[in-house]
Amino acid sequence: MFFNKNFVKLALLVVLINCYGMLGAQTLIENVNASSSMESFKLDEVRLLNGPFYDAQQTDLAYILKLDPDRLLAPFLRESGIPVKAESYGNWESMGLDGHTAGHYLTALAQMYAATGNKVCLERLNYMVHELAICQKKNPLGYVGGIPGGSKMWNDLRNGNFELFDKKWVPWYNLHKLFSGLRDAYVIGHNKEAKVVLVRLADWAYDLLNAMSKEQISRMLRTEYGGMNAVCVDISVLTGNSKYLELAKRFSQESFVSELSNSKDSLTGLHANTQIPKIIGFEKIALADTENRDYGLAAQFFWNTVVNHRTLATGGNSVHEHFNPIDDFSSLMESVEGPETCNSYNMLKLTELLFLSRPSSNYMDYYERTLYNQILATQRESKGGFVYFSSLRPESYRVYSNPQKDFWCCVGTGMENHGKYGEMIYSHKASDIYVNLFIASTLDWKQKNITITQTTQFPFGEKSQIKLTLKHPQTFTLYIRKPSWVGQKFQIMINGKLFEYANEDVKEDAGYVAINRKWKEGDLISICLPMKTNLVGLPDNSNWGCLMRGPVVLAAVTDTTDLVGLEGDGGRFDHIASGPLYPLSKSPMLVTDSITSIDTAHVNDKVRLLNPRILTFDATSLISDEKNRRLKLIPFFKVRDARYMVYWPIARKEHLAQRRKQLNNEDAKLLPLRARTVDYVVAGEQQPETDHLMESEHSLTGIIGDRHWRSTGNGFFSYQMKMDSTVRYLRVTYLNKDDTGGLQIKVNGHLISPPINKKVSQDAFFWIDYPIKPDLAKDSAVEVKFINGPGRNNCHIFDVRFLR
Structure with a gap:
């Protein structure tokens, strides 16, 4: 793209939202000529006051400071040929994703310094950037990385050879974390050296992709690449050089843009968090290139379809990291691998971008819901530690990271999440201020000599009070968000007098009450935020329900038994709860008058508030069985180290026995197989295959219905799988029409015997149990390899598992 006439304006106007709004730079609402636009405040202009978000921030700070920068830097020094100063961390930091945490850490340090003023964070930030600069100088091309x-x-790869690239663990995704961390070190942490390293690294990437054909780039982008397109737009803005905007477009798949911009939802089965960062990039490109509407249309449609059709009450989405069918959420109720924290982290980034360019309380309603029920809920209170999967299966539990042992992707985003709570509490359009969230905080807008102090116990209280401190009286509009969940008694008082707002004061789509007046020192605005308890169903309208108080998901702690691996211990799969599954048929149930159209008043009347200070409720009259009526409801974000209920099976009283029978049938299909399974891979799904260190050559993948498959194609594919002495069978699931006669399967190089068992039909699929000889079951891990046999048609392999 040539340097068009709008680009200089855009360099000033495009907000670096991936930098969490800390520049306070402007964004466009519709186009570059917009007369006014919404801006976020810098993070150092907002301070949290006592409350759950402040506590979470401080817990996160303590976790961050437990980490050793030299251990995080070790992969970069090693790859640059420089002696390391400390041993590299283990877990994902020594399994191929080496160095990804350092990028997150740079962002987390910059944010935490801005949000709290902690000088140790700044010292570590500056030290790490300088060490990375030394590493970069060792490479004349400007590359620096830990891969x-x-x-x-x-x-x-520059020469068109994909052999090594295909064997690595998501290289561009890994490198994107460093790009983003360097950007934030400069923009938020004001480290000038970070910009030098970042631009040199971007030049290296530009030259690399310039040497590749369009077809080669397309093939390369089949592998998860994070938000490379988004960060390249940011670099274009920082430098005023449009070549990086062109690079951003090269990192954007045109076919995906086209589908979404034409309102086509083809997300089912896709790896969710591979897609969301791309969409952030689409929206940034749309803001930077106003002549191309497709990117913006794609971003808006994606947000709408994910939030309205694929999102749970918590604000999370996806199951074992993939988008489930919009008409079938049963897998989310069965799996311990519920919504992934990284998904919510990126959905909030996208939501912030869309809100600042198109202000609407719809965006902030989603933002608020996700902030409380996904982000705040995914850090271990006071002790620290981050959650990967927030299981919604009845009576499941969550696993927390150990700061010295676990370096999952959700540890990296987790460190960032709790340091940037201040970024969207307030925003402004010219001199007008928007109050978006009801979180205890102060805003110090030095540019306008305005200080706002928001005092609230929300959600443990239904009021928020805003006090203005002004050096001199000023006229501006204060916009107060009127949430979608608020009751009819929503009120605003100004200096003790009721503010009578007319309909025109609440913008039809914006959902904010506009108060325009000449404000003076000490003016006090009191906001009444009455909440009701609602029963919220799943997007597929199946008979499951979740209780919410206003924007807060309520959960019931059931017990603290069998919490196997509650804290990670550095194992490859320690982020997944491995304790026994409790039967769905024995889980607590709710009795309702209707399972399709929820009677909100009926539910609200039957859920009794016991203690408003800690938001505890009694739902005795809704719980079906005597045994579980003792259960109390509390905010999900307060549940720690326990099994819990978030979504409950629901039924009318006369249908309880039938519902139990239905759940019992589901247990009969799932639980015995789970008990026999030592390890399994869903073939064709990105994350399970990555987890099992897949290697392949000329292999093929696809989706039939909502199920992924992989075939050998003209080559092979293999997994590294867990094994123990109890294993007796390798079960492989195929498509009914497949002929498996020519397929060769090897375990640790040994061709396994033909199956004794006949194939067993299961709908459109069948499985075969291949016997495993005891001498092959001695190792703790083995390679399972599928090889294309001579003169045979490819089988569609859906599921591979070792069975006791």
């Missing part, structure tokens, strides 16, 4: 063997891999 094992990265320099050779990138050089091969």
Whole structure:
């Protein structure tokens, strides 16, 4: 793209939302000529006051400071040929994703310094940036990274050789974390050296993609690449150089833009968090190139379809990291691998972008719901530790990271999440101020000599009070968000007098009450935020329900038994709860008058508030069985180290026995297989295959219905799978029409015997149990390899599992 006439304006106007709004730079509402636009405040202009978000921020700070910068830097020094100063961390930091945490850490340090003023964070930030600069100087091309063997891999890729790239664990995703961390070190942490390293790294990436054909780039982008398109737009803005905007477009798949911009939802089965960062990039490109509407249309449609059709009451989405069918959420009620924290982290980034360019309380309603029920809920209170999967299966539990042992993707985003709560509490359009969230905080807008102090116990109280401190009287509009969940008694008082707002004061789509007046020192605005308890169903309208108080999801702690691996211990799969599954048929149930159209008043009347200070409720009259009527409801974000109920099976009283029978049938299909399974892979799904260190050559993948498959194609594919002495069978699931006669399967190089068992039909699929000889079951991990046999048609392999 040539440097068009709008670009200089855009360099000033495009907000670096991926930098969490800390520049306070402007965004466009519709186009570059918009007369006014919404801006976020810098993070150092907002301070949290006592409350759940402040507590979470301080817990996160303590976790961050437990980490050793030299251990995080070790992969970069190693790959640059410089002696390391400390041993690299283990877990994902030594399994191929080496260095990804350092990028997150740079962002987390910059944010935490801005949000709290903690000088240790700034010292560590500056130290790490300087060390990375030293590493970069060792590479004349400007590359710096922690990917094992990265320099050779990138050089091969430049020459069209994908052999090493295909064997690495998401290289561009890994590198994107460093790009983002360097950007934030400069924009938020004001480290000038970070910009130098970032731009050199961007030049290296630009030259690399310039050497590749369009077809090669397309193939490369089949592998998860994070938000490379988004960060390239940011670099374009920072430098005023449009070549990085062109690079952003090269990192954007045109076919995906086209589908979404034409309102086509083809998300089912896709790896969710691979898509969301791309969409953030689409929206940033739309803001930077106003002549191309498709990117913006794609971003808006994606947000609408995910939030309105694929999102749970908590604000999370997806199951075992993939988008489930919009008409079938049963897998989310069965799996311990519920919504992923990284998904919510990125959905909030996208929501913030869309809100600042198109202000509407619809965006902030979603933002608020996700902030309380996904983000705040995914850090272990006071002790620290981050959650990967927030299981919604009845009576499941969550696993927390250990700061010295676990380096999952959701640890990286987790460190960032709790340091940036102040970014969207307030925003402004010119001199007008928007109050978006009801969180105890102060806003110090030095540019306008305005200080806002918001005092609230929300959601443990239904009021928020805003006090203005002004050096001199000023006329401006204060916009107070009127949430979608608020009751009819929503009120605003100004200096003790009721503010009578007319309909025109609440913008039809914006959902904000506009108060325009000449404000003076000490003016006090009191906001009444009455909440009701609602029963919220699943998007597929199946008979499951979740209780919410205003924007807060309520949960019931059932017990603290069998919490196997409650804290990660550095194992490859420690982020997944491995304790026994409790039967769905024995879980607590709710009795309702209707399972399709919820009678809100009926539910609200039957849920009794016991203690408003800690938001505890009694739902005895809604719980079906005597045994579980003792259960009390509390905010989900207060549940720690326990099994819980978020979504409950629901039924009318006369249908309780029938509902139990239905759940019992589901248990009969799932629980015995789970008990026999030592390890399994869903073939064709990105994350399970990555988890099992898949290797392949000329292999093929696809989706039939909502199920992924992989075939050998003209080559092979293999997984590294867990094994123990109890294993007796390898079960492989195929498509009914497949002929498996020519397929070769090897375990640790040994061709396994033909199956004794006949194939067993299961709807459109069948499985075969291949016997495993005891001498193959001695190792703790083995390679399972599928090889294309001579003269045979490819089988569609859906599921591979070792059975006791």
